Amino acid sequence: MRPHTAHRLGSRGKPEESRAAILQAAAREFAREGIAGARTDSIARSAHVNKALLYYYFKDKESLYREVLDHVFSGLAETINAAFESSLPPREKILAYVGAHFDYIANHALYPRLVHAELTRARAGNTAQFERIVQQYFRPLFGKIADVLKQGQASGDFRPVDVMQFIPSMISVIVFYFNTVPVIKLMTAEDPLTPEKLAERRAAVLDFISAALFRSPLSSHVSPSISSPGVRKGERK
Numbered sequence: 021m022r023p024h025t026a027h028r029l030g031s032r033g034k035p036e037e038s039r040a041a042i043l044q045a046a047a048r049e050f051a052r053e054g055i056a057g058a059r060t061d062s063i064a065r066s067a068h069v070n071k072a073l074l075y076y077y078f079k080d081k082e083s084l085y086r087e088v089l090d091h092v093f094s095g096l097a098e099t100i101n102a103a104f105e106s107s108l109p110p111r112e113k114i115l116a117y118v119g120a121h122f123d124y125i126a127n128h129a130l131y132p133r134l135v136h137a138e139l140t141r142a143r144a145g146n147t148a149q150f151e152r153i154v155q156q157y158f159r160p161l162f163g164k165i166a167d168v169l170k171q172g173q174a175s176g177d178f179r180p181v182d183v184m185q186f187i188p189s190m191i192s193v194i195v196f197y198f199n200t201v202p203v204i205k206l207m208t209a210e211d212p213l214t215p216e217k218l219a220e221r222r223a224a225v226l227d228f229i230s231a232a233l234f235r236s237p238l239s240s241h242v243s244p245s246i247s248s249p250g251v252r253k254g255e256r257k
Contacts, residue, residue, distance in 0.1 A: 039077050041067040047088045051133035055085045055141065089138065089149060092131055093157040099124045104164045110172030111234060117165065118229055119222065121194050126218050132198045162187055169233075178233050190229055197221050 045066035049058045060081055064071045078084040103116035125131050142150035165187050172178030197204075197212070204212040211217065 035077075038067070038069055038073060042069060042074055042077060042084070043088055043091055046084050047092065047130050047134065050085055050088055051130040051137065054137050055081065058085075060084070086149060089134065089153060092128065092134055093153060095128065096121070096124050096131070097157055097161070100161065101164075104168070110168055110175060110177050111230075114165075114168050114172065114233065115226055115230070117168070118190070118194060118226055121191075122222050122225055125195065125198050126213075126222075129198075129213075132195060135195075136199065165190075172233070177235060179235055181233065186233070189232075193225055193228055197225075 042063065045063045046058070048066065049063050053059075058081065060074055061071055063084070064074045067074070074084070078087060100117055100120045103113060103120050106113060106116060108116060138150055138153065166183045169178060169181065169183050169186065173180055201212055204210075212221070
């Protein structure tokens with residue numbers, strides 16, 4: 021009888037762990053270098069696997085990039101869908117969505133950089149992945165937000181805003197803070213990504229969107245604290 025041998029992460033004996041490690045390393049590499057500058061040997065080294073194992077799970081760099089995008093955007097979709105699937109009235113539902121979207125980005129530092137990199141790539145004419153992301157993730161999100169806005173307008177809770185204009189503006193308020201972290205650091209000489217600063221920004225985003233959308237102020241709402249600050253700060257290294 022052969023003695024039991026523990027498989028290393030870099031072997032095929034732990035497929036889920038190895039695949040997850042590759043995706044995490046690839047997300048960091050793509051966010052930092054873009055798909056053109058990313059190197060599979062750097063990804064393999066960071067994931068503590070060999071290149072042969074990387075190509076065992078992903079046939080080429082483009083396939084790996086696609087998987088990274090799906091991992092990031094499916095995580096966002098899963099997070100915010102809980103708000104849309106709730107039975108909350110329109111006011112509370114839109115605030116639940118805004119809070120969930122903000123929290124996801126706060127806890128996934130690579131998300132803004134990956135989105136920005138893909139937008140840059142699309143502007144350069146490489147639209148295949150971007151078109152798929154828009155159809156699979158952005159369009160459903162837009163539709164769900166639009167439905168809540170229309171419900172709130174019909175109930176008299178929301179102002180009669182132009183949905184096509186309000187949704188991009190609202191998402192920009194949620195996301196823009198994270199895209200301008202280097203500028204904020206220089207202007208304030210403070211880290212805008214501490215739990216305290218994130219909580220302040222989260223409250224300000226909810227207040228701003230409420231003031232822009234609600235016919236009358238919401239008397240009070242609960243703003244859950246940002247979750248997993250340790251994971252968030254670890255991802256920002």
